[in-house]
Amino acid sequence: MTTIVLHRLGQAVLVLWAAFTLSFLLVQMMPGDAVLIRFLDPNMGMTPEDIARIRAFYGSDQPVVQQYVFTAWSFLRGDFGYSVQSGVPVWDEIALNLPPTLTLAGLAVLVAGALAVVLAWAATLSPFGWLRHALGALPAVMISLPVFWIGIMLVQVVSFRLGWVSVIAPGPWERLVLPVLTLALPIAAPLARVLLSSIERIERQAFVTVARAKGLSRQATLWRHVLGNAALPVLAVGGLLLGELVAGAVVTETVFGMNGLGRLAERSVRTQDIAVLQAIVVISALGFVLVNLAVDLVSIVLDPRIRRTREALA
């Protein structure tokens, strides 16, 4: 058991280090550097000496290898440098924008999970063939919709047409309803798809037939025997969907004009504030690695089969 955990931890660290290196290389590919882009504007009246001094302050006049080691060490201590655009430490910007995004994303994941279960349930239990087909086809359609368009349509229908959610001065929770839905729909779709095919597969297995033969109703076998087994692949896919969540946050926060990490990313591209974007990339990679690590460990705990095969391999 410990060997597996250590092995997975090592992998996680490796992925993280590589992600950092990649984002560092991307920054190096910038024509000039962030400082030059910001201060080389002739209107600012900077002398070459001034610029040299600023570059020395940000450490961008050092050789690449030295910069790499220096940046890696700073990142490890949680120091992401300074935003070239606003001059404040990048960490302050992140700390300010992380909580609203975590709230949004957390709620969206909950809603997406609930939606996926409801959809898969309805598709499995529906007595009509055509309805089963239609519900089964829904996820494929849902992932073909642009997220930003879903958001705009939700505002138009729910707020403007139906007047269910107020646009002018909504409450703190009311404000979150449409963004959470926007973010949840494209995540619910693949989850529902995996859950549906997973339920279909497991319902055909012998132990389910035995349970039915002993006199349990279909509902009862689904709840007691199928759902638990069907949840594992969904968990694995859920971990991989974190990227969708981050991309969705960028779009959703932009559409709804909310503050958050996604909006910060969008703004940093607009202002070419690469230090901020680099920090967001590294933090997202960290989130991805941590979530998938957690998913792996949880499935090892939940599923003795994985534990046994992994131990046999290790």
Next chain:
Amino acid sequence: MTSRDLDAPLLTTSRRFSPRLPRLGLVPAWLVLIVVLAWAVGPTLFTGQSATTGLPGAQLQAPGLDHPLGTDELGRDLLARIIHGARHTLAGATVAVGVGLLAGSLIGLVAGAVGGRTDAIVMRAVDVLLAIPALLLSLSLIIILGFGPIQVALAVGVTSVATFARLIRSEVLTVRQADYVEAAFGSGGTFARVLWRHVLPNSVTSVLAFAAIQSGWAILQISTLGFLGYGAPPPTPEWGLMIAEGRNYMTTSWWLTLFPGLAVIAVVLAVNAVGRSMLRADA
């Protein structure tokens, strides 16, 4: 496109429906693709109106007889703009998938064919690329390359390199173990020749099907980046940008955001349906 490619998917789907596909069949999907392709090639054949200069006095008109899909804030016909925009969407998707396919094939071929330590290192690097959210990766590239339609297409293409590399590698590994490939080596074929004559033709259908599905994804990504304002500048009739501009008139003019979005969705669904049917025909 050979006749086999066209016929096979039609035959398969008429026999049995996959529960995961919308029950459309493939005829509407091909129709959508043909129409959009025609729009991209000769937009002026389908609309007499300009996509960039509007009619004075015809601002923000609801869909009607003169303007089937209405007009925007400058009096430009929305249908004309969507028709002219098809070109930008298809060109962007082609560039993106081209970049992903070329670079991904190269990486996947080398990794799969050489094997050993090279394979391990390359595939680890691919895993890392997959650990970074695709949109953030494209944003990082756009910050470096600058704004513009080609930059956006390139950035989207680079994010799909990892996925293509994985697919091609697994294809190569499967085909490499096939008896006829071993036989080709055994009868004295050189590495490059066996790859070209035997491995490539056998992987090409599934790779093309995957490329079709991937181009649907690319269209979504490109429209998203266009919506965020990183793509072609106004007054280009790019679909994502049109939705972003229409957002300002959301309260009064619903058609400005609805129709360009439907155009994106129709193309993505059509491309996905065709790609999936190719995959099923191949399996």
